[in-house]
Amino acid sequence: GAVVSQHPSRVICKSGTSVKIECRSLDFQATTMFWYRQFPKQSLMLMATSNEGSKATYEQGVEKDKFLINHASLTLSTLTVTSAHPEDSSFYICSANSLESYEQYFGPGTRLTVT
Amino acid sequence: ELKVEQNPLFLSMQEGKNYTIYCNYSTTSDRLYWYRQDPGKSLESLFVLLSNGAVKQEGRLMASLDTKARLSTLHITAAVHDLSATYFCAVGHWGSGTASKLTFGTGTRLQVTL
Numbered sequence: 008g009a010v011v012s013q014h015p016s017r018v019i020c021k022s023g024t025s026v027k028i029e030c031r032s033l034d035f036q037a038t039t040m041f042w043y044r045q046f047p048k049q050s051l052m053l054m055a056t057s058n059e060g061s062k063a064t065y066e067q068g069v070e071k072d073k074f075l076i077n078h079a080s081l082t083l084s085t086l087t088v089t090s091a092h093p094e095d096s097s098f099y100i101c102s103a104n105s106l107e108s109y110e111q112y113f114g115p116g117t118r119l120t121v122t
Numbered sequence: 123e124l125k126v127e128q129n130p131l132f133l134s135m136q137e138g139k140n141y142t143i144y145c146n147y148s149t150t151s152d153r154l155y156w157y158r159q160d161p162g163k164s165l166e167s168l169f170v171l172l173s174n175g176a177v178k179q180e181g182r183l184m185a186s187l188d189t190k191a192r193l194s195t196l197h198i199t200a201a202v203h204d205l206s207a208t209y210f211c212a213v214g215h216w217g218s219g220t221a222s223k224l225t226f227g228t229g230t231r232l233q234v235t236l
Binding site: 037038039041049050051052053056100102103104109110111112113114115116 | 155167
């Protein structure tokens with residue numbers, strides 16, 4: 008199946024700093040990617056839809072100025088958590104579809120810890 | 123607002139037994155996904171169901187979709203310990219080509235005991 012990678016897999020940062028997470032589709036092109044967040048022992052919540060070449064669409068309650076999304080190419084989307092706070096500590100997962108399949112592939116996730 | 127409910131939330135079952143996980147959703151959709159998640163890991167795709175009456179099977183797992191009842195089931199046959207994980211259903215909506223926003227169910231934590 009198609010492969011989606013994320014980098015880094017784990018990151019620890021200090022409160023007030025910014026962190027960038029990359030999501031790449033390795034063997035297919037994705038005009039749309041999705042960013043999810045998962046808190047411990049909870050389900051996944053969609054944060055935003057990342058569209059190649061245009062602005063991201065954010066879900067209700069997600070601050071667009073805090074979670075900056077850039078989808079600069081058909082294989083790369085980035086999520087930047089700005090001015091991180093301890094409550095932003097979570098597991099961030101991206102996903103993407105290939106153009107030929109309804110299958111939605113998830114990246115391995117990035118565990119963010121803000122101290 | 124789309125709501126997706128799974129039950130049970132937690133399931134402890136003995137090896138060799140059969141059981142079914144249920145996924146109900148509140149609005150019309152023609153894309154239903156099942157995923158497996160191991161502790162500390164991301165999601166592994168199990169099934170994509172795209173039409174009413176769709177049934178897919180892989181090993182000891184079988185998934186079905188009834189779009190009229192807005193219900194999907196994941197049936198486990200003769201459970202083995204390796205199936206211990208958390209299982210999520212997710213309903214796709216807002217389609218742009220093949221891409222879908224997914225609303226996830228609460229998850230079912232399955233524990234298979236000897």
